[in-house]
Amino acid sequence: MSIQWTFIAGYLYFEIAVVILMILPIFSPRRWHQFFKSRLFYMFRNNAAVYFYVLLGILGVFLMDSVREMKKYAHSSEGHVHLSSEMKGNVKLFRAQRNFYITGFSIFLAFVIRRLVNMLIIQDELSLKAEKIIKQAEDTVKSAKSMVLSNTMQASEAKKCEELSQELEEVKSERDEQRARIKELEEEATKWRLKYEEVCGAGDRAEE
Template structure:
């Protein structure tokens, strides 16, 4: 394997490891959010989109090169008049082109998967933080309402003039509580949607890993059959 394809294959292995880290329940979304907002990553975030587009362009170029090689060596004529050594070399080059196609294709696909996983995890962490803040506001508003109601019931005989103001404050607090409960319900619905999206991406990533293992086994079988032919 040439140097450039060795680098692409190593990059693919790193991508598989990153996908497994993001998919497995190793850390909570808040922990990943803190990592994403670290100083080092924040320093790169301003140019992250440029780096990502450059990476995609490089992977697309390698993918197109692999496709070109596959088409080139797929059109090699085979027959009795062709020397066995020439045919073996052609098949070997075709196999290498197919291997490079799968390596570059999976690398390109996993790059998109990782970007989507990071986006979903960040959105989930944000929704969790918003939900917790809304819950704290609801608890605070409920406590205030109960306190006002208790004060109203204990000093009703001595505070007839302030009953109207208390009722208005209680009504406003109840409206706030209803609004906060509605906001909590919406946030929970959005959180469930993000969890479903994450599970779908997780399932795709697992299928991708299984497909890669299967291709690796086929690679090993083809290589062993090729060695037998050479002997």
């Protein structure tokens, strides 16, 4: 295997390892998101799109080269040639097919990794939003409970005030009744005093 195909095969193995690492539940989406925002990933993140399309261009060139080699040695193996030449052609055709599969899977896994990165970032953002919504809901429930409690206390206080006002009205009515009773007693005492004075005056006149 030549140097360029060895490099592409190594890149394919690297992609397989990265995909397995992302799929396995070793690191949470938040850890991946923090890694994608880290300083180590900062330089690559700024030019990620450029690197991605350049890599796809290089892999596309090698893919077209492997397709050309496949067509070339597929046509050469169709005719009746010497056995050794046919074996060499078959070996070269096998290598061309191998290179085609390696390059094709490398391109496919590049899109898979890009999609996984976006999904991990979106999943972390959604989890953060969900936590924020849950926290807001809990705060709303707490505020609603405090409002209900305050309204209950206000209602109880209002009820107490109403009871006190009723008691005060009863006391006032009793006071008015007592005042009326006292006034009646005073009037009756005045009558008896006047009668007593009349009786005393009539007795004094009889003695004279």
